[in-house]
Amino acid sequence: MSEKTVAIVGAGPVGLAAAAHVLERGMSPIVLEAGPEAGYAIRQWQHVQLFSPWEYNVDKAAARMLAPTGWNSPDPQAYPTGGELLEGYIKPLATRTSLCEMIRTSSRVSAISRVGFDKAKTKGREQAPFEIRYKNGKGPEVLRADAVIDTSGTWFFPNPAGPNGLPAIGESERGDRIAYGMPDVRGAGRSKYAGKTVAVLGAGHSAVGTLIDLVHLANEVPGTRPVWLLRGADPAKAFGGGRNDKLAARGELGSAFAALVASGKIKVETEFGVTHLSDSEGRLKIAVGSCCGGRSVVVDELIVSTGFRPDFSFLSELRLRLDPAIDAPVALAPLIDPNEHSCGTVRPHGARELVHDEAGFYMAGMKSYGRAPTFLMMTGYEQVRSIAADLAGDKEAAARVELVLPETGVCTRGGLEAASEAGCCGGPPKEASSACCAADESAKKAGAAGCGCS
Structure with missing residues (x-):
């Protein structure tokens, strides 16, 4: 191939940003989107208002592509809904720039491998192009590419209700x-x-x-009763950092929710690890423990908001390096592992943390976080900027940090709660994945055990 071809799986915000960066680097992107339009997953949550303003939701390379089209950049301080993100940014980027010729919609990837190489064969593997198989309603199609960036996300793979990772009975x-x-x-x-x-x-x-929306619905339609089923024992952990959160809408969301819980407008059931679901006189019985004993509630409808997980089914012939607990790349996992911390802000990272044993293959966006719940869109933009630089051979740019993230407010690290205000400990670390903040990073570089904040 005369120039490097990069296949990108998924035409969401991060996938389109990846295509923009790849194109700027002189390579040829081909974007495969399973849905009928770019940003199809966003269509499913278009009613939701983002808690990050426009300034954090527009990728820089994408903005440069949009500028000559007469695109009106949104107010950087305004908070868009998913629908506004779709109409004001994703659609123009996918239809009014040169990316429109590189996006193949209704093209669901079914498998990725190396031409002539199964997973077990090593010698000469890195020189073989990738073979991407996909379905577009016309029969099986095959695409060859020098590199692959998987930004297919997790939206269509929600976690089940059961607390053990399996569906409840x-x-x-x-x-x-x-x-x-x-x-x-x-x-x-x-x-x-x-x-x-x-x-x-x-x-x-x-x-x-969702619970806040149900309270509003209850104010409009009497008889609407929200019930919060919480697996843990402490509801306060869901309230966030409040005024300490540098994303104001995120902090306000937690504060508003805390007030509604305190007012009694939301019934709270703590330590409710759902094990059984059954019918009860035309309604739904949700139980903890055996179907004939233990605690239970009877409701009309259940909404399971327990996060999402990645789909690896079409990657079975690639050599992935994943953390065994959260299914994220092993170098990224310590930064986002919810067993260790719950921070909504993770320091910027790129190709170095996203590498797999399959040379030329990367996961980016929400999928790169595996089962961790802390992803921010701007983090994905930094990921694909770094990946595109790495694929182009610009290792210096790939390693450089070009993003400053807002602090999350209050989070836990190693089970200990700590304030993470912008000035506290100098903000997030720049390079060291083992450091919890800038001061901790500096202390470790100087040979000390750390700054002591963690």
């Missing part, structure tokens, strides 16, 4: 009463939830936002 048989993620309870789903008792399982932003 009876979950698969009751799909008509169960929704996943963050359904539009006040809009498209209004008739389904209005006037009903609705349980929401989870403790992340999707669960919090």
Whole structure:
């Protein structure tokens, strides 16, 4: 091949940003999108307002591509909904720039391998191009590429209700009463939830936002009763950093939720690890423990907001290097492992942390975080900027940090709660993955054990 061809799986915000950076580096991107349009996953949560303003949601290389088209850059301080992100940024980028010729929609990737090499064969492997197989409604198609960036995300692979990673007993048989993620309870789903008792399982932003929407729905339609099912024992962990959060909308979300819980407008069931789902006189019985004993609640609808997980089914012939616990690249995993910390802000990282044993293959965006729940869109933009530089052979640019992230407020590291205000300990570390902040990084570089904050 005369110039490097890079296949990009997924045409969401990070996938399109990857294509823009690859193109700027003189390489040829081909974007394969499973849905009928770019940003199709966003269409599923278009009612949700982002807690990051426009300034953090537009990739720089993408903005440079949009500038000659007459695109009106949104107010950088305004907070878009998913629909506004789609209409004001994703659609123009996918249809009004040269990327439109490089995006293949309704093209679902079914497998990726190396031409002439199965997973076990090594000698000469790195020189062989990738073979990407996909389906587009016309039969199987094959694409060859020098490199692959998988930005397919996790949206269509939600975690189940069971606390052990498996569906609760009876979950698969009751799909008509169960929704996943963050359904539009006040809009498209209004008739389904209005006037009903609705349980929401989870403790992340999707669960919090859905419960807040259900309270608003209850104010509009009497008889609507939100029930929060929390696996843990402490509801306060879902309230976030409040005014310490440098993303104001994220902090306000937690504060507003805390006030609603305190007011009694949301019924709270703590230590509720759902094990069984069954019918109960035309309603849904959600139980902890055996189906005939233990605690239970009876509701009309259940919303499972317990996060998402990546799909590796089409990557089985590639040599992946993944953390065994959270399914993220092994170098990235310590930065985002929820067993160690719950910070919503993770220091910028790139090709170095996203590398696999399969040369030329990278995961980026939400999928790179595996089962960790802390991803920010701007983190994905920094990832693909670095990856494109690495593929172009610019190792210096690939290693350089070109992003400053807002602090999350209050988080836990190693089980200890700590304030992470912008001035505290100098902000996040720049390079060392073992450091918890800039001061800790400097101390370790000087030969000390650390700054002591962690």
